[in-house]
Amino acid sequence: MTTLLLAEHDNTTLDPQTAQALTAALALGQPVHVLVAGTGCGGAATAAAGFAGVERVLLADEARYGAGLAEPLASLLIDLAAGYGAIVAAATSTGKDVLPRVAALLDVMQVSDVIAVEGPETFRRPIYAGNAVEIVRSGDAKLVMTVRASAFAAAPAGNAAEIVAVAAAGDPGLVRLIEDRSVASDRPELTAARIVVSGGRAFGSKAQFDALLMPLAVALNAAIGASRAAVDAGYAANDLQVGQTGKIVAPDLYIACGISGAIQHLAGMKDAKVIVAINSDPSAPIFQLANYGLVGDIFTLLPELTAALGPAR
């Protein structure tokens, strides 16, 4: 039976994690349809239709889906579910919100945060903040799973799948969006960036966090990340938190600045190809998994590093 992938988008742009989740969906070995539900999201549907392996894009363009609320999205997925053997989404804040609701309504146990598809019913997933990996088999009639996008390569472009409009499902009207305080940033998106520079508690203030990390991020065309301590202290916005309960990243280069390396933080970045740690404490746990470690004061080393990299590229 066909697999249905829920696309992640902001009504305008398709999130790159969708192409990565598509790779996982295709690994189930069945045709894949992609559901783009939102308002004014035709562009995202066209983008989804462009990925190799997509057989059809379902477009639900209705005001009720524009806010990304779980209740109407789950109702739509339930309406569509009869025609599908598996329902898949990237483990984004939307995917994590919507899919368990769908799974419960289908009386299915969801497989969360899949990092490898070993077979149509067998999956690898991290537990205990990534300190163990569980290999699980789903015996349910339908498969519902979220996938960790960073564990999968993006599906290549080169397709123009058909786009079919689907009728809206009912809206239970249980939740109303009051305010969307999305943070606009000119930095690359954290989960999609090739390079991430990340800061911790050592910065001491939001002013210093911005003053030291922003020029370095610009010089490297990098995304900015933060430890939980830095977010709790108000140095960085919540959507920049990297870790077990924040964002999981696997960039080519991760530069951890003034981050000691609590296991909850390591869970979010240990799959980076190259890790650099800059910290004044030579015994910080972050050095145990860094490819390159530099002991010293971030307040002198970061400006030096930014200067050494030359003008922004």
Next chain:
Amino acid sequence: MKILVAVKRVVDANFRIRVKRDGSGVELDNVKMAMNPFDEIAVEQAVRFKEAGVASEVVAVSVGPAKAEDTLRQALALGVDRAILVQHEGRTEPLGVAKVLRALAEREAADLVLLGKQAIDDDANQTGQMLAALMGRGQATFASGIEIAGETVRVTREVDGGLRVVDLTLPAVVTVDLRLNTPRFAALPAIMKARSKPLAKLTAAELGLDLSPRLTVLRTEEPPQRQAGVMVATVTELVDKLRHEAKVI
């Protein structure tokens, strides 16, 4: 209004777990256990609503082994009024737990159910959403702010792009995130008092529910370990290594 808060007994967040050599799971013998940290935040929030006069009663529920009574006693020491232990030895899954919570939320006529957004053992992040679905009610996940006004709960949610504020009609389910509050520590007199607070015990079978796991865990493995690399002495050396050895910039 009545608040139901769900708590899970898990391995202490500061304990470094080990995978059993035979791949049959994670070593749980002689391991320090604690209340799931996200559930502590949920308990704290429920107790604050009680203290503010918003909630009339707070009931804690746990689905787990007999030992989970310790976790419920901790919730009682933190200010919860009474507790219900749904005793179940062996693995629990979010779907089964959500079914138990639905049954109890109905029995108790709870107006609001608070849960941690995920348990730090299975990292599933499902139970609250599943509960809301089974109850046919609204959900607000990843809460960093919760206000109750009449029949509405206003929740600030931490999402990938920033923050979203939503209004839900009660009854509703809210799962809490790290920045909602800082849980208190239980004082010794409160711990003593918790011993005599009511704690009911029942089983899933008594609720007419089957908690048999749906997923089969075939084996559990150690994740690939990273090796420590090299220390560099200067920024110049670091940039050189990144350019010419790692070739990532």
